[in-house]
């Protein structure tokens with residue numbers, strides 16, 4: 001009975017959870033110089049998804065498919081070419097004023113891939129943690145900032161915090177630096193954390209520790225996470241919802257257990273057939289599907305996956321597939337998908 005109640009609560013929580021972040025038809029085209037000419041590189045085309053309050057959404061896909069560009073657009077490190085981004089009900093797709101940008105940055109924090117490049121070697125850990133508190137007007141005095149920095153270092157497992165706060169980044173290991181980067185993101189109490197492959201540059205032996213830490217913090221604090229990875233094993237481990245990205249667009253999405261247990265898109269199936277088990281195997285690099293992804297300046301017509309797809313049909317070479325519902329909150333963009341009880345274009 002208790003299990004049924006817990007399951008019901010879980011289902012209701014999913015159904016009722018409001019969307020914190022809504023991304024609609026997001027696009028980013030880069031102008032790239034090739035000799036004397038410039039060509040257009042379509043890094044992100046028509047990407048739409050939502051991230052709900054308190055849930056961890058993961059975008060998975062091969063290197064170069066546009067994952068980092070999506071998070072950089074949301075963090076407004078890049079300006080979108082098209083589409084809308086709404087956060088907490090406010091739209092911020094166009095040009096932002098300084099005040100709007102400050103508000104956004106205090107609520108949306110980013111954890112970068114490289115723990116070495118994201119900390120300045122000439123500043124102490126205490127400085128790195130107190131600076132955002134002053135920048136975003138989250139505290140007034142140096143002693144208050146130090147106290148919050150100590151508490152946050154403890155919460156990311158750098159204990160006793162007094163041993164770390166006056167150190168410099170070069171005195172810490174890669175894993176410890178990434179914990180500091182996580183602490184810096186947490187200290188301003190954001191609503192959403194964007195984590196761009198936060199474990200991929202770490203030693204294999206400590207990746208699991210950092211993943212565990214992020215999962216624990218996300219669950220305990222009820223934070224919304226958008227986690228980017230090329231590795232389905234970590235996606236499966238940390239995510240509530242999974243989005244699969246291929247060549248600048250999303251091809252499948254849904255609750256992580258549903259997508260992993262019943263992948264509908266041939267690309268997701270190929271990714272899954274090469275995935276190691278994160279709990280048994282520690283973290284191995286996820287292998288990629290056979291074949292090459294397309295050139296983003298010369299995208300193939302129809303379904304972008306058709307040159308690599310074992311199920312490709314004539315229609316796939318001509319028409320881009322639309323999203324089809326294949327389960328509750330689970331969709332795939334593929335002409336071959338058979339929905340149950342019947343495909344419904346969404």
Ligand SMILES: Nc1ncnc2c1ncn2[C@@H]1O[C@H](COP(=O)(O)OP(=O)(O)O)[C@@H](O)[C@H]1O
Nearest residue numbers: 030032043062063064065066067068069070296
């Ligand atoms: N600032 C940029 N200028 C030109 N091309 C870029 C820029 N940033 C990314 N790209 C290109 O956009 C595509 C997607 O890149 P990225 O979002 O970094 O992919 P991922 O994170 O999935 O590996 C790649 O072809 C990359 O070379």
Ligand code: SF4
Nearest residue numbers: 303306309316334335
């Ligand atoms: S639309 Fe066609 S080519 Fe694309 S994934 Fe589905 S079956 Fe394969």
Ligand SMILES: [Mg+2]
Nearest residue numbers: 067068069197
């Ligand atoms: Mg990237």
